Amino acid sequence: MFVRARLRDVTRPHVQSEVGPLTSVVLHRPGSELKRLTPRNNDQLLFDAIPWVDRAQEEHDTFAEVLRGRGVEVLLLRDLLTEALADARARAAAVHAGVDGLRLGRDVADALRSHLADVPDATLAEVIIGGMTFEELPAAEGDSLVRRMHRPHDFAIEPIPNLLFTRDSSVWIGDRVAIAALAMPARRRESAITDLIYAYHPRFSHAARAYGAHSAPVEGGDVLLLAPGVVAIGVGERTTPAGAESLARSLFADDLAHTVLAVPIEQTRASMHLDTVCTMVDRDAVVMYPAIQHSLRAYALRPKDGELDVSGPEPFLDAAAEAMGIDRLRVIDTGLDPVTAEREQWEDGNNTLAVAPGVVVAYERNAETNTRLEEAGIEVLRISGSELGSGRGGPRCMSCPVSRARLGDEGIPAT
Ligand SMILES: NC(=[NH2+])NCCC[C@H](N)C(=O)O
Numbered sequence: 506m507f508v509r510a511r512l513r514d515v516t517r518p519h520v521q522s523e524v525g526p527l528t529s530v531v532l533h534r535p536g537s538e539l540k541r542l543t544p545r546n547n548d549q550l551l552f553d554a555i556p557w558v559d560r561a562q563e564e565h566d567t568f569a570e571v572l573r574g575r576g577v578e579v580l581l582l583r584d585l586l587t588e589a590l591a592d593a594r595a596r597a598a599a600v601h602a603g604v605d606g607l608r609l610g611r612d613v614a615d616a617l618r619s620h621l622a623d624v625p626d627a628t629l630a631e632v633i634i635g636g637m638t639f640e641e642l643p644a645a646e647g648d649s650l651v652r653r654m655h656r657p658h659d660f661a662i663e664p665i666p667n668l669l670f671t672r673d674s675s676v677w678i679g680d681r682v683a684i685a686a687l688a689m690p691a692r693r694r695e696s697a698i699t700d701l702i703y704a705y706h707p708r709f710s711h712a713a714r715a716y717g718a719h720s721a722p723v724e725g726g727d728v729l730l731l732a733p734g735v736v737a738i739g740v741g742e743r744t745t746p747a748g749a750e751s752l753a754r755s756l757f758a759d760d761l762a763h764t765v766l767a768v769p770i771e772q773t774r775a776s777m778h779l780d781t782v783c784t785m786v787d788r789d790a791v792v793m794y795p796a797i798q799h800s801l802r803a804y805a806l807r808p809k810d811g812e813l814d815v816s817g818p819e820p821f822l823d824a825a826a827e828a829m830g831i832d833r834l835r836v837i838d839t840g841l842d843p844v845t846a847e848r849e850q851w852e853d854g855n856n857t858l859a860v861a862p863g864v865v866v867a868y869e870r871n872a873e874t875n876t877r878l879e880e881a882g883i884e885v886l887r888i889s890g891s892e893l894g895s896g897r898g899g900p901r902c903m904s905c906p907v908s909r910a911r912l913g914d915e916g917i918p919a920t
Contacts, residue, residue, distance in 0.1 A: 518712055518907050520677040521733040523785035524859040525909035530572060531671050532904055533582040534565050535893075537635035538664040550666055550691050554895040561892035565669075568866070568888050568903065575860045575886075580907065582671060583630055585702045590626035595705035602697035603633045603662045610651040616643060617661065633698065636664030667692050670898045671905040672780070673743075675699040676725035678736065679761045682709070683716035683752065685724050688743045715759060716752050723748035726778025726902055727770075729785065732829040733912070734763045737803070737821075739779025741770035750806070750813070757808035764828040766803040768821055775851055780901050782855055786883050787863045788912060790835040792874065794850045796843065798836060839877040849874045853890070853899025860886070862912070866900040 518529075539558045542550060569579045589595045600621045606614040620643040621629055640657035655661075668674070674695040676683045684700050687693050696718035703709045716723065727739035727749075736756060738749040746767070753765035770776050782794040783801070793801075801821035805828065807814045817824060826834045839846060839854075849855075854871030857878075867875050869887035878885050890899065 517680070518677055518682070518709070519680050519911075520730065520906050520909050521679060522730050522788070522909060522912055524788055524862045525912045526861040527572070527575070527577045527859070527906055527909050529578040529580065529908040530904050530906050531580045531582055531585065531675075532565070532569055532572075533668045533671050534569070535561050535666070535669050536583065537631065538666045538668065541636055541660075541664040542666060550664070551689060552666060552896045556892040556895045558892075561895075564889050564891070564893045565903075568893075568900065571866060571886050571888055572860065572904075575864075577860060582668065582698075582702070583634065585706050585708075586633070586698060587627050587630045589702045589704075589706040590629055592705040595701045596622070596626070596629060598697065598701045598704075599629055599633050602694055602701075605662075609661060610649070612645070612647070612649050613642065613651050613661065616645040632662060633694075634665060634668060636660050637662040663691070663694070665692070665694055665698075667896060668695055668698070669893070669896055670726070670902040672898075672902045673724045673726045673778070675703065675905055676728050677905070677907055678715050678728075678730065678756065679759075681713045681715035681759060681761060683723070683725075683728075683755075684714065684718040685716070686718050686720050686722045686748065687724055688722040688745075713759075715761060716755050721745055721747035721751050723752050724778060725905065726780045728752075729779060729783070731766075731785065731825055731834075732788075734761075735766070735825070735828045736762045736764070737766040737768050737779065737825065739768050739770045741779075742772045742774070742777045744778075753806045754813065757813075763807065765806040766821070766824055766828060767806060768801060768803045769818070770797075770801075774897070777897070778902070780856055781853065781897075782850065784855055784857045784859075784865075784901050786837060786857055786859060786865050786878065787835070789829070789831050789833070790837055790881070790883075792837045792839065792855050792857060792865075792878060792883075794855050795839055795841060795846050796850075837878055837881045837883065839874050841873050841877070845873050851897075852894055853897070853902070856899030856901045857885075858900035858904050868894060868899055870894075 639655045722745045724743040727744040729737040749767040756762040802818040803821040803824040804817040849871040854874035857865035857867045864884040866886045868890040875885045
């Protein structure tokens with residue numbers, strides 16, 4: 506009885522750290538939404554190039570296989586969405602999120618809503634993710650200025666290619682899920698999708714929330730669970746000071762953290778999230794972009810008599826070690842020359858996904874960083890990311906851990 510209960514426990518949502526053995530994760534296999542990218546819209550849609558979609562899918566399939574090979578349950582977001590849409594309330598939420606009446610005008614919006622009300626769940630999921638152009642709109646009676654004045658390839662529903670980066674739109678902390686409030690217009694609809702999956706998919710419908718999509722901006726790529734009870738939140742291009750503060754309040758209120766470290770990062774595309782410059786590779790070790798190693802600082806937030814106590818800023822590594830209750834947070838010293846370090850940081854060399862303490866998935870192209878990780882005793886599972894990387898995200902960005910075994914419980918086999 507006891508053993509069975511523990512086995513079942515393994516895939517129950519629960520994430521306390523960045524490195525506890527990964528048992529269940531949400532990925533999004535990229536699809537038609539990437540085929541919508543053109544040189545005219547890629548900047549706005551936050552891609553730096555036009556990916557070769559078939560190859561991106563192959564690379565993603567390999568990523569999923571590497572994880573499965575380590576006993577990880579891979580949940581695909583498109584499947585979760587389609588299954589959630591079996592609930593009529595989820596369908597209504599999906600149509601509401603996809604059809605923008607102000608943009609389309611009353612007649613087109615009404616026609617589109619009634620068309621989507623009748624399509625199968627899988628088609629609705631496809632339209633919500635892949636978008637719809639004006640020429641793909643269902644035919645309608647009567648005349649319409651909106652239809653006449655839009656070009657055939659204009660989007661009636663925008664595609665959401667950044668759904669690939671499942672890390673950013675939601676994050677599990679303990680047994681609660683935080684729905685991220687995404688900062689960039691091209692990504693706002695992603696929260697509506699994760700929100701409805703967690704609200705209506707039978708697997709998650711009982712999950713309590715740690716944060717809501719209508720709060721101040723927080724993106725999952727900025728949230729690092731350094732140790733049970735210790736959460737670092739990057740504050741920069743995406744997560745705002747108000748977002749970090751309100752997530753901290755919410756975590757304290759729910760007893761999910763005792764310390765939150767707010768970590769200012771440069772507001773540039775290269776370091777859009779904290780996880781572009783620093784990820785954990787072991788219980789007490791991070792891989793970090795050398796250029797920021799000595800300048801990264803943190804404000805420490807702690808609960809005090811129902812209010813917030815804010816101290817610092819002090820060097821991030823010191824603040825982290827103190828909050829984690831360890832002597833020192835090791836930095837894997839990549840020791841790279843500044844040009845190589847900058848190139849590999851841009852290509853997500855520091856954006857690793859730990860599948861267990863000391864075992865990470867990384868892009869193979871970051872050869873120098875990976876070699877240094879191995880020299881430091883970290884096992885590196887290499888995947889190709891030549892096409893996947895064109896959206897500026899690595900293995901950590903492309904994964905949303907739903908459950909990890911607690912540190913110290915590694916003996917539990919994955920089901
Ligand atoms: N956690 C991350 N680093 N995510 C990367 C997201 C990349 C995406 N194109 C964006 O600009 O939003």
